Amino acid sequence: MRRWNRRAAAVGTAFTLALGQLIISSPAAQAADPVTLNLLTINDFHGRIDTNTVKFAGTVEGLRQGDGASGANTLLIGAGDFIGASLFASSVQQDQPTIDVMNELGLDVSAVGNHEFDQGWADLRDRVIGPAGTPNAQWDYLGANVYDSTTGQPVLPEYATYQVGGVTVGVIGAVTVETPTLVSPDGVSSLKFGDPVTAINRVADQLTDGDPANGEAQILVASFHEGAPQGGQTLDQNVAASPAFAEIVNDVSPKVAAIVTGHTHQAYAFQAPVPGDPSRTRPIVQTGSYGANVGQIKLTVDRDTDTVTGSTVANVPRVGTADATLLAQYPARLTPIKATVDAALAVANQRGNVPVGSITADITTAYTPATPPDGVNRCVAGAGRDDRASESTLGNLVANALLAQLKDRDRGGAEIAVVNPGGLRSDLCFAANTASWSEDGPGLVMYGEANAVLPFANDLFVTSLTGAQFKTALEQQWQRDAAGNIPTRPYLQLGLSDNVTYTFDPSAPEGSRITSVTIDDRPLDPAKTYRIGSFSFLLQGGDNFRIFTAGTDTKDSGLVDRDAWIDYLKANPGLAPDFARHAVKVTNQPTIAAAGATVTFDVAGLDLTSLGAPANSSLEAALLPIGGGAPAAKEAFAVSGGAARVEFDVPAQIAAGAWNLVLTATPSGTTVTIPLTITATSSVTLTADRSSQVYGAANPLTLTATVVTSDAGAAGSVEFRTGSTVLASVPVVGGQAAFTLPSSTPAGPYPIVAHYTGAGGVPPADSAAVTVTVTPAGSVTVLAPALVVPFLGTILVGAVGLNNGQPARGSVEIRDNGGVVGSTAVQSHGLFVFLAPRPARGQHSYTATFVPGDPANITGSTSNPVVVRR
Incomplete structure (x- = not known):
């Protein structure tokens, strides 16, 4: 499918005619000078209409005008997610301010992102992109791997071509194949998302096959809304960590000169080997997210051979220059952008400047260090939010809010609430760090800020899962898509209501990593049915949590997440962050222990990374009866770096059966329960009042067996045995059983063992042998x-x-x-x-x-x- 840029088509035609005339009038062909293409990139902007928007636009314009040709050699390329999961100033107007800003900034082209489908395919097609003659988004939205599920034909342009510095540049776009799991499935039910690399390569072949009828380009650029995972530093580390990114690096056609990526919110700029020609490299870039950086790729092109002879790639941080200075430098672009931003913030102030709650400290998502600040989504400059692989105070708080709003029968009768981390798009910051809401003060939560946390306006559903199915949901935090592939984000940490805790061992086999689950202080019952409340997105199988689609008696609560969340904030002023973890890593977790034994295991990940989370210093282990009561034993262990080695001594005298080993970290208050079955123990000691007796004597010797069991008051009996012969069976009374050797016992040595037969779950036991001798009468x-x-x-x-x-x-x-x-x-x-x-x-x-x-x-x-x- 061929699509030329709507704005450049007429210019391209005129350019072609002029070029033909120039060739005819030239006396002799001369070698063309090489040209440097200035490719600027943006990804995952997510409607960041705030006090940084003009600075972001100024960064782009400075790089555009600095290309040596006053912008003529520049192409501004996006990699998707410009809208969706946006700040209140954008989302309150269905992201129209963001679309306007990108139009005014001169965005040329972008791959479509999964968030462009948040409101469904019809909304993207009819409202966001708009009619062909009067488009809303005035850039080319591309999706070479997005097909009509009935006809199999692409529903979006696959590519667009541009004349840049006298070179025809073809941009091909594709979106992550995971898109149906990342948006409401109903909104994309008519679409099929294919493999993005396959689609890119197919179109790359088409644009270089020499047939002008299906489009031709001299230089190809691939824009993927897909990228390297969180955590990798080097190219090799990221390739090893993500099959999706490895396919981009290793399998994208060598005809593609540069690769722009997005989706994973990571900032990197790599020179990667070209497949089939390791002597050459090509740039791969992603800018992070939210306009914190602008990517810049420079390609030096030999126009005679249509080859790239050199390239550079970098991420340029957003400038901190005052808006007034930037407006003076770049008035043509920035003046309308400033007007759009000011108008959007004014609307947001009007609609969002209403207090709905208060907090006593920052309540945030999980943070990672060394990420540039990002305005309203950074409570602390230099700290990076949105680590979706880690538990957070905000995720658990939102889960508590959902449970509070959905627990009534009329709302579905939820017993547990679950939150996917990608649904949390902003933090609750104690100190105001933006001028967007003029009345905002320390601790006050305004409507706009609350809305920014949950901007998707998902319906709230309640469904029923068995305990076994709920455990599967926790197992599915280790991600696999429907085809069995590990996606770009291989792990997503669910937020959970406070009544749920669990332990896990990531080194265990897949499907067996959740080692225990406790709900309302009792072990999870695999056969019991639990009512689960969450966003419609998640309960429809979003984020690869497919087990939720097996739920029964699913009920639409009639609530929208934003409204339920804000009602909760109103009803609970003065909210404080709860730094207690719900999930704790435990390796070598015990399940059974004998009374008197020592259980040894390792605990890790006790410290949250949400802002303000304390470093734990100690861990108490208490052995408690099921259902509560006084502890049978308590011990404390040192914590360092969120980890502790537990060596807990089970009391020798304790009732056998089910117990809870409850771990409590200080000062966070993290409490996790390990179900522990304690087996009873018994031991027998045998003594004799003397070592021998005379045959037939009137005063025979007596043997006494002392039985000690973990249950107080040993019952049962003791068999006094010599070899296979049972001499007597005597009931245990007061922990002892005595046996008098008959005077008629024949002469000889007798190794005697006291065998405790066990009773009431107490196991049998044998004493050591005691040898007594019967001597002949003299x-x-x-x-x-x-x-x-x-x-x-x-x-x-x-x-x-x-x-x-x-x-x-x-x-x-x-x-x-x-x-x-x-x-x-x-x-x-x-x-x-x-x-x-x-x-x-x-x-x-x-x-x-x-x-x-x-x-x-x-x-x-x-x-x-x-x-x-x-």
Whole structure:
């Protein structure tokens, strides 16, 4: 699709005729002198109609008139987002003041940005761009990758060509493919957004194919509303961090001589290798945002060969020169611009100079350092707002405001409120830093300032998600588009109402980075349904939070975000920033711990970067029952740089079950809850009152098992075991169980273990083995003096005694001079009587040897000798 600049078409025709006449009348062709093209760039202006607008315009005009040809070699190129997310002075008039300023500044061409679609495609086409004969925006808005979803044809001009310094310059424009996720989907439902690099390359081939019928250009410039991500410093770092930017750097056709970028609000000026020819480079620039810089690319062009022989690229900061001085220097451009700005500020003063609330200190988005100041959007000069990857006091405050306005049943019954960071376009500054609202004073919030925070006028919706789906929404802060690609901003930090906190581990696998969520001091219930309130943009799946489209029972509250926000400010004067974080990074987060154990993990990111946020110095960990109550234990840990190592000792005596380990940072008050399941513990100690006993003795030894459990008052029983044999099972009473070894226990060693069987969730436990020994009972045999009976024999009488106090059982063997002469049974009371045969003449020595009936447990013994002479 070919489109010539509307203002330059007639001039281009005249130039062509004159050039032809010059060629005819020239006696001989001569080499053309090289020319330096002065390409000035702007991106992401976002309706910054304020006290800096004239200075911004003066910066542009100074660079234009300084090109050595009084501006004839200059082309002013944009990269989108001139309107949308604007300051009150512009937004209150639907950004018409911004359109007027850009017309008066002489903007030539721009890629369309996603914010140009904020009010829908019809509004951009019919109002912003306007009719072909009487355009509103008098520059060329380009979108080579924006197609009609039915026909597949481009709906915007793909390119425009300009005569600059005698060179035909073709500018091709494209917008981020993420646009449908960044605006209300309904407003762009008839459009399809293709790959921007593919579209740029397609048109670049068309403009260099030698066919004048489809457009030709000598030098090509690509304008992308897409760019490098936040955080990268070098070209290589940005390429590595963003697939979208890597595609721009590495895949844009080498036919393109320079690349202008936007969208990501980053300021950079790179010379990047030309694909296929690393010996050459081409400039790539983005100016940051809000007119803080003007990009300048200078291309030295050999007009005989249509090649770029040299280039420079830089960002030129907005001048600080007084407006009066700039007006005197550049009256033709700046006088109408000053009039437009003054008129817009007057309307804003009239409509916005009404107090709607008050604050006690700055309440801001997250800040990054070393960004140039930006008027009303900078509470502190030199500090840069709008770090969308970080939590902020403003994001959480707006979420609280939404929850307060949407919690009534009639408004949808919201239980949680969520805010996307890109919806916050300005800060609430305690000290007035602009003359836009003359009555503004320290702490007073005017209507215009409040509106600047939420300028989109989104409807407020409420929908239902399960707990599992809400956790998915938090997981989707790590961004992927519908095709599975990581977008330019790979992470977006949601603002949340105060009743929601969570922990996360960014090193965990995708989809598992949210490690715990607490809602209203209770762990998230995955199966429970929660009512979520937010902007219609977000609940329709904006910013790649597609899970919200799965919500059920979605209700339009009937409120517009601006009105609900301002009503909240009116109802809550004297608002103070809350520096408590809702999201805390925890690595190695525990989920289960045994009573008496030490849990160790690391906490980071405790300090907010919103203005005024204190540096935390300590972190208290308190173990609390679910639902509240006195802590079972508390410990404090030092914080440095927002990080702390926690080594928390779980009490040895504590009820098993679900607990909350609550972390509270001082002085911010950041409080986050880690659900912790505590498992009960038990231990058994076994002792014996002595190490041995005599078999059959009347006083057997006793073994005592002492059971200690994490739950007070151990129940259950103890099994006294030796090997696989259970000697006894004894109930635990008062933490102890005693077992007396039976006196009938056979002799031998017994390694005994006390096994606690567990009870009520308390696990079993075993003691160390205690070895006790049963020794055999000893015996004593006594033989009384013999009685010799003539003609009959010798009567021997004796007794056997045992050392266990029991009567002896068994027999005795009688020996005469060592030889057995007979045996007799041991009678009751251990007595025995034996009639020995009549002895032969001589001396006889008699002994009695006890032979126990249970020789394994009772030892035998031999009596004293009894001597008889005959």
